[in-house]
Amino acid sequence: MNAPTTMTHLLPDVDHRHLDALEEEAIFILREVAGAFARPGLLFSSGKDSCVVLHLAEKAFKQKLSKPGERPVFAGKLPFPLVHVDTGHNFPEVIEFRDARVAEMGERLIVGHLEDSMKKGTIRLAHPLESRNGHQTVTLLETIEEHRFDCMIGGARRDEEKARAKERIFSHRDSFGQWQPKEQRPELWNLFNTRIKPGEHFRAFPISNWTELDVWLYIARENIPLPNIYYTHKREIYRRKGLLVPVTDVTPPDASDTVETVDVRFRTVGDMTCTCPVESDAATTADIVAETLQVTVSERGATRMDDRTSEASMERRKKEGYF
Numbered sequence: 288m289n290a291p292t293t294m295t296h297l298l299p300d301v302d303h304r305h306l307d308a309l310e311e312e313a314i315f316i317l318r319e320v321a322g323a324f325a326r327p328g329l330l331f332s333s334g335k336d337s338c339v340v341l342h343l344a345e346k347a348f349k350q351k352l353s354k355p356g357e358r359p360v361f362a363g364k365l366p367f368p369l370v371h372v373d374t375g376h377n378f379p380e381v382i383e384f385r386d387a388r389v390a391e392m393g394e395r396l397i398v399g400h401l402e403d404s405m406k407k408g409t410i411r412l413a414h415p416l417e418s419r420n421g422h423q424t425v426t427l428l429e430t431i432e433e434h435r436f437d438c439m440i441g442g443a444r445r446d447e448e449k450a451r452a453k454e455r456i457f458s459h460r461d462s463f464g465q466w467q468p469k470e471q472r473p474e475l476w477n478l479f480n481t482r483i484k485p486g487e488h489f490r491a492f493p494i495s496n497w498t499e500l501d502v503w504l505y506i507a508r509e510n511i512p513l514p515n516i517y518y519t520h521k522r523e524i525y526r527r528k529g530l531l532v533p534v535t536d537v538t539p540p541d542a543s544d545t546v547e548t549v550d551v552r553f554r555t556v557g558d559m560t561c562t563c564p565v566e567s568d569a570a571t572t573a574d575i576v577a578e579t580l581q582v583t584v585s586e587r588g589a590t591r592m593d594d595r596t597s598e599a600s601m602e603r604r605k606k607e608g609y610f
Contacts (some may be wrong), residue, residue: 306505313340313493314347315477316456317440320491321348321366323481324438327491328397331369333385333514334556336442339502340493341369342511344440345392358510361392368395370439372427374419375402376537376559384514399430416537418560428464431488438481438489446498456495462486499554500579507572516553517575519568524549530563 317340320327329344331337342359345351349363369389373382389396401419404410404426412419431439445452455471457479472480481489494502506513523534525544531551532538537560540546551564552575569575 303504303508306501306508309494309497309501310343310346310505312477312496313343316491316493317344317347319479319481320438320440323479324489326434326436327367327438327440328370328434328436329365329367329440330442331371331385331389331396332556333371333381333388334442335502335506335513335517336444336494338388338511338513339497339505340440340442341388342509343493356510358512365394367440368397370397370399370430370434370436372399372423372430373401374423374426374558375400376419378514378516378553378556378559378562380516381514381556384512388512397430397434399426399433401426404429416539416560418558420558420561423558424464431464436488437483438491440491440493442494443492444497444499444502445495454492454495456492457481458490458492459483460488460490464488466490499582500576503572503576503579507576514556516556516564519550519552519570519574521548522551522564523547524551524564531566532563533559535559 329337329341331341344365345359345361348365349361351359351361353360371385385396401410401423404422405412409429410422410425412422430436443454445454453468455474457472457474458466459470459472461467461470462484483489497505505511523546524531525534525540525546526532527544531549532540534540534546549566550568552567552569553562553564556562567575567578569578
């Protein structure tokens, strides 16, 4: 008879050559950004994808001091700052992780605050509890203009959403910060046209060819630290439209909602007003790899309220300047 086994025992035997190829491609792209642009920045939201891109950037530009299997430690400095657009409605655990991680690395962090855009009048909310996720495009573009960034590096993947599957690795943005599909450049044989006119900029996506499973396999292999809400924990939620809405100050339940305490984890992190957890008892990366092998819905489809408004919601926001 076959004895039962666990993913923890199976992970060391997984053929990681495809991860090596993805890692090599991502490091190549990051070095292309550093060589082609004068003022790049790396978007760091503390989400799993941005944590992976940050780790890849450290591998590309720093000297690794830790041994395989240990928590990664690097010496040196990145050739660009980290950038975060803070909506003011982020999960506290994520902001705590962001600040601790940046302090640990000794890197420069630039934070664009949506609250500052509200004070300037460039963002106006219809009501105090309105989701700020769609408004962060304005703050992002203002941060790019203020610091004169000519390329922003991000962790978008092609399997997240239909609009992102249309994206180039080097995505051209016009002088208004907008994504225009007809203005994108061909990328034959990994040759990138990075020329821009004054006021224009690029968004670069080093992990475009990765999947959610690739990301978790890589996190497990490299022992990359993440915010603790990615792993199972107990949280008060109420159920609405097939989603588990977390009970927070900005997502309070209605009188008709039933509040439950459930074992959950987050597949993605973002603005509290639109990001929901999933039921899970996955306490380790190996557990999450096993779960990811069985899912049939992308993390955005399973957890994001704002992307359910229409099939074209993400593409519309991208054309407005969203990442």
